[in-house]
Amino acid sequence: MIQTKAALIHGTNTPFQIEKVDLASPKENEVLIKVHAVGVCHSDWHLVTGDTHHSLPCVPGHEGCGEIMELGPETQGLKVGQKVVLNWAPNCGECFYCNRKRPSLCEAYTKHIWDGFLMDGTSRLSTVGDTVYHYCALSCLSEYAVVPASSCVVIPNDVPSEIGALVGCAVTTGVGAAINTVQVSIDDSVVVFGAGGVGLSTIMGAAYAGANNIIAVDIHSDKADVATQCGATDFIIYHDKISDEIKSKTDGRGADYVFEAIGNPSIQELAIEAVRPGGTLVLSGISPMGTKTNFSGELLTRHEKTVKGSYYGSSETGKDFLKLIQLYQLGKLPIQNMISRFYTLDEVNLAYEDLIGGKPGRRVIQL
Ligand SMILES: [Zn+2]
């Protein structure tokens, strides 16, 4: 058992509290990580607002990179000192979905993880003997974390930890939406609603795939520069008649691919209008639990439009994290251009204030 300084959520709509919590040693198939960097992702904020229902108190943080400090029993293939990107959807490797190369849909541990536990259905976190819950089996907004061995993807030690962290969620979700969920290709037209971490990564993925017309849409005009640096060829401030403006920029038809990277049902309903007949709307932003989106079945049929969900970029995380890191090293994914500011763990509330306030680029907490 060690003590670790961590951010805690005690109740909805209350600030993060920085506290020391007890962290038990790793058990079978688990490892202890010294966390180096954590991306400030909207999904953690959904715990604060209650849009994602979760057991509390919990330690959030699911976009992380760190170093292996200690191995529990049965952790084959991992070594102390390795740098790892953390996968927030650990998988069993042998179920129906894992065998079909869709590990993010693995059924084996979903219940335990969404109950706030590690894969054996128990927590390693506590304060004065009371259970503190994990989030996504990672809880990496903390100096140290005990995580499933299957969440650890080893990357070269010379890759900056902030780059590794972003690959752990935003980059894999966004780039994967463009190249795995659908296959954006040369000369395609692409629209991305939401120029946050996932949206910027989708823009990077579309640019990497060769799309020639990449339109970013957001409500904050100061996100235009970072969108351009990630590969957007155009930037439009969101408005009610935006589908008309998008059609005017896509030969009057609408785009081949439209991505909704926010998770807002009313924007999803508007985004489908910007898709050309025969084109595809990809939903990669996570909507609040219990919400519904209303599409016209008649128009989907008449115009042969497709709507696809995209979870974790439809990625094979074990392989794709490394592939994305290699593309970064080759200069084909300018992940560094997304990062706008670093914070300490003590500044976590400021970091989320800046995120919710719509400041451009991805924020990273360094530990
Ligand atoms: Zn995330």
Ligand SMILES: [Zn+2]
């Ligand atoms: Zn599985």
